[in-house]
Amino acid sequence: MTDIPSIATASPQPGGDAPSLPAPNAWAEIALAGLATLATALFYGTPWGIALPAFLALVCGGALALNPPVAGGDARLGGIATLAAVLILLADAVTPLSLLLAIPAVAASLLALTCRWLPDLADRVRAVGAMLVRGPQLLLRDGRAAFAWWSAHGGRQAAVSGIGRWILPLGLGLIFCLLFTAANPVLRGWLDQLPVGDVDAGRVVFWMMALALLWPFLRIPAPAGNRAPKPISPDDWRQDPLLGLLLSPAAIVRALILFNALFALQSALDVYYLWTGHALPPGITHATYAHQGAYPLILTALLAALFVLVALERRPVPRAVHGLIIAWIAQNILLVLSAMLRLATYVEAYSLTLLRLAAFIWMGLVAAGLVLILARMALGRPNRWLVGANLCSLVLTLYVVGWVNVPALIAEYNVSHCLEMAGGGPALDWEYLGRLGPQTIPALDRYTALPANDDLAGAAELRRELAQRFLSTHTDWRSWTLRDQRLKDYLAAHPDGIDHGGQP
Incomplete structure (x- = not known):
């Protein structure tokens, strides 16, 4: 397997340092993990009340500790007064209106206290909006910068590269595991018998969302000014060094081996219980087995198809990767067929509805899309051809359905x-x-x-x-x-x- 180049964006100087790359702030990362975990414990699955203003006060304290306030005089007094006013409002009642006022006000106060915005009102509004909606982008950007910094220190290059090649297999593999346990009550029962059996997929997603939303408050971005945006080439993403690490041949092979194993387990259970009609474990009916699995399995297949398309864009694609992709797509087709059989079993038990009929049609389109991916690989066509073929499939399906009463x-x-x-x-x-x-x-x-x-x-x-x-x-x-x-x-x-x- 080919080695990928270093993801450093600046050449280290003789001391091993790369002064053009800022060192990651470990305290900010620790605070982010702690606050996201606390937010999940406080707010996931529970009504919002006094815990919200208390948590926001803690976030503000952490933000000001990591980004020391530099505003003086009236600006500092105004920022502190605004924070106090909105936190008191939330303590009185957490309503859609109080949230609409409080969250932007907290962002604006932190920007004012740290002097991270420009004098113009429009720029200030954009800065507040960026803090509220650009969290995932900022977290990804700073994560890439942290990877680059660690990679720039020669003694750590091998360790960083080794970790990077496992990020995609383990990360996406965890998502597939969560979807499979949500879709399959038998797998869920097995998981409940393990020490980690109480893992809640929704709780994990909530924690990940909290990471992205909280990051701009802990690493308050500097004002962007009026600099013209850098032109972006359509091929830039293929040349990105971090993507080169995450989507290296070694990472893709590991991911495909892991994913094929996970999908084989799910497919084996479907064949045993769904296709051959064996008795399910006590407490699980065929209707329950069918209902829990239909929609999560389609989401799983869509994620799998997206991964395949991205992996195929990074050329050249080794022969071993081609074989693993074909095996995985075949498993995904079986997965979609199992989802359709699950839905048919559920319809048999609870009747047909407009939404369930639409789900059948959607599943058929997903299965057709997976077959078209195989055709794309066999014919050596680009992704543009695949998009056009799927669009034709969609239009033809909608036309046929249009004739159906x-x-x-x-x-x-x-x-x-x-x-x-x-x-x-x-x-x-x-x-x-x-x-x-x-x-x-x-x-x-x-x-x-x-x-x-x-x-x-x-x-x-x-x-x-x-x-x-x-x-x-x-x-x-x-x-x-x-x-x-x-x-x-x-x-x-x-x-x-x-x-x-x-x-x-």
């Missing part, structure tokens, strides 16, 4: 598979069919024709209301459609006492 399709399926009609499955939610509109009337007629049906009167009344409203609102030739005409013809042949108002 979706409300009638959902209604026919639910009536045909309901408890009253088929002797199994869920009871028909005829009120939901009413919300889908008058195109469900033929299916409702099949339902109301059933003998000894307790819901017969309510469903029949809903049918009459739908038909009457349809006939009274579709009287103008300008609103005519072929689909509506077919329904009019059906209602004319099956009036059931409806007043047609002279309409055929």
